[in-house]
Amino acid sequence: MLFDDRLVTVLRTRPGGETAARTQFRQLIDLLGSKPTAEDDEPRYDKILAFLEQAAQMSAEDRERLLIEPGLSSRNAVVLTHLAFLRLAELSEHIPEEERSRILREPGLRLRNRRIVAFLARGDAKPAAAALATARLSERDWQLLIPKLPIVARGFLRHRRDLPDGATSMLEQLGVQDRVLPQPDGIPIEAEELANVAEGKQEDGIRALLRRIEAFREAKRVGQEAPRLPLGDLVDEGQTDPLEQFQFSADASGRITWAQGDIAPLVVGMKLIGRMGSLAPSGVEAMRLRQPLQSARLLIDGAEIISGEWLIDAEPIFDEAGHFTGYLGRIRRPEFEVPVAANDETASDSAADRMRQLLHELRTPVNAIQGFAEIIQQQMFGHVPNEYRALAAGVAVDAAKLLASFDEIDRLTKLESGAMELDAGDADLREVVLQTIQRLEGVLRNRDAGFELRMSGSPFTTGLAREELLVMIWRIFATLAGSLALRENVSVTLSSSDGIIALDLQLPAALAALPDKFATPIPEDRPVISAGMFGAGFSFRLAQAEVCSAGGNFIFEDESLHVTLPLSSPEMTPHGNFERDESTA
Numbered sequence: 001m002l003f004d005d006r007l008v009t010v011l012r013t014r015p016g017g018e019t020a021a022r023t024q025f026r027q028l029i030d031l032l033g034s035k036p037t038a039e040d041d042e043p044r045y046d047k048i049l050a051f052l053e054q055a056a057q058m059s060a061e062d063r064e065r066l067l068i069e070p071g072l073s074s075r076n077a078v079v080l081t082h083l084a085f086l087r088l089a090e091l092s093e094h095i096p097e098e099e100r101s102r103i104l105r106e107p108g109l110r111l112r113n114r115r116i117v118a119f120l121a122r123g124d125a126k127p128a129a130a131a132l133a134t135a136r137l138s139e140r141d142w143q144l145l146i147p148k149l150p151i152v153a154r155g156f157l158r159h160r161r162d163l164p165d166g167a168t169s170m171l172e173q174l175g176v177q178d179r180v181l182p183q184p185d186g187i188p189i190e191a192e193e194l195a196n197v198a199e200g201k202q203e204d205g206i207r208a209l210l211r212r213i214e215a216f217r218e219a220k221r222v223g224q225e226a227p228r229l230p231l232g233d234l235v236d237e238g239q240t241d242p243l244e245q246f247q248f249s250a251d252a253s254g255r256i257t258w259a260q261g262d263i264a265p266l267v268v269g270m271k272l273i274g275r276m277g278s279l280a281p282s283g284v285e286a287m288r289l290r291q292p293l294q295s296a297r298l299l300i301d302g303a304e305i306i307s308g309e310w311l312i313d314a315e316p317i318f319d320e321a322g323h324f325t326g327y328l329g330r331i332r333r334p335e336f337e338v339p340v341a342a343n344d345e346t347a348s349d350s351a352a353d354r355m356r357q358l359l360h361e362l363r364t365p366v367n368a369i370q371g372f373a374e375i376i377q378q379q380m381f382g383h384v385p386n387e388y389r390a391l392a393a394g395v396a397v398d399a400a401k402l403l404a405s406f407d408e409i410d411r412l413t414k415l416e417s418g419a420m421e422l423d424a425g426d427a428d429l430r431e432v433v434l435q436t437i438q439r440l441e442g443v444l445r446n447r448d449a450g451f452e453l454r455m456s457g458s459p460f461t462t463g464l465a466r467e468e469l470l471v472m473i474w475r476i477f478a479t480l481a482g483s484l485a486l487r488e489n490v491s492v493t494l495s496s497s498d499g500i501i502a503l504d505l506q507l508p509a510a511l512a513a514l515p516d517k518f519a520t521p522i523p524e525d526r527p528v529i530s531a532g533m534f535g536a537g538f539s540f541r542l543a544q545a546e547v548c549s550a551g552g553n554f555i556f557e558d559e560s561l562h563v564t565l566p567l568s569s570p571e572m573t574p575h576g577n578f579e580r581d582e583s584t585a
Contacts, residue, residue, distance in 0.1 A: 007080040037114040097126040104130035108319040114141040121153040129156040142167035245332035322368030370399035415545035425465030449484040457496035463568040479539040482529045483508040503563040512559040
């Protein structure tokens, strides 16, 4: 089943950094949220909550061994869904509220499943508010969901004007009222207009905000006492802190549709190219070509707090069909600079920046292809012959693999430029090596091939988190296993002495014969076992970057691969104890 395959593809990938974690969070929300809620979904959701409570009481190692690995091997849709919710819960602990809220408000995100909306509503306030603001459920789903929402979460629905009548009635029965923005003081309003507001027939929210903001500006221009702003007194005489920057999103015409925090009433509805906003010609041309905006100059004529010169940094957004839908980014004052930490993803050389920009441009069409293939396969717009559905399913799976490969390129770029480090911990290399070889035995046994392991010394504790070490060792062993010929066995020696853990691996004959192991061509036929779709050369280079980031060495010598890692101890830090051997790059 396509649904199972896509979940397996995502869940088998352990996010190695902040960007990968955000990407996986977005993928899981899309997978779980795009499928409408089934009639018998309520009991299943209760079981998912019980499953999450049980998993929370287990250690990370026990969850991996007892829940995740058996669940992925089962390829059962119900089990995979449980694991997907578990991964979402884990990711939510590492991704800040603001980031999760931003992801949930991204244009094109699909939240049509009552179960995932209920799950998000139980979490932190900002992501819960974002989920309830963007969810698109049926009337029946809203009626079933609203009574079970936390009281605070119900309040987030007060200002949604597009809810079905049944949902609105349910909110009123539960005491959730005040569903209209307050009228600013000093602006007269006719009785008939008041009646229209009460009946929900007033103009849409953006127009109402624009009208009130314009009234505020007009009163300010002629020296009258300014009315109160619709969401509170943002421009207050006692306010002294200047506004330095804010997040925003804009539609395809350049009109701001969302802004961060209390600044929203002043800028929502403003066009970047219009009477209130004047974008520099270079920015106008970039918008015309659907290109990123990088420090594009913008002049705003409005309330005092937002008037003046700004700079825009924003990325273009595209929907599942590949259509341009607008921009998402930040508007900042020219003198405002974001502090950059040593390990920040932006702290890299220009080549790394260009690579990340290229990856962004590649992800956009691949995401569109994947979304269109899903539309065909799931027959969202009508009946599709089974032959075309099967082809679309293959395209969607290939697109998912491509997106996962782009994440690996992004990881390599950041590691080699020093923009990220591996997560620290106290994982045992001996345990990870044994587990990896055991996982590969099932496939290699049929080919009468395998690894012959010898160990000596103790201990084998590294300075890496177990998830990071699992990914690294799997990448090395899977790459070697994919090159093993029939009835070929290679030796592996693991030793520990003098504060260094050494892993010496005999290369398969096919790899040993190559003069440059990092330039291994991509095979025409995909091997049974593979660590990635870009071939052994790329996998080795990424593994080398991971090893060197952990303070170790990764060296090819004759017909062997030598990997060393520092032994974790109170006297030494996890990273940075060894110089990278540039001759192996």
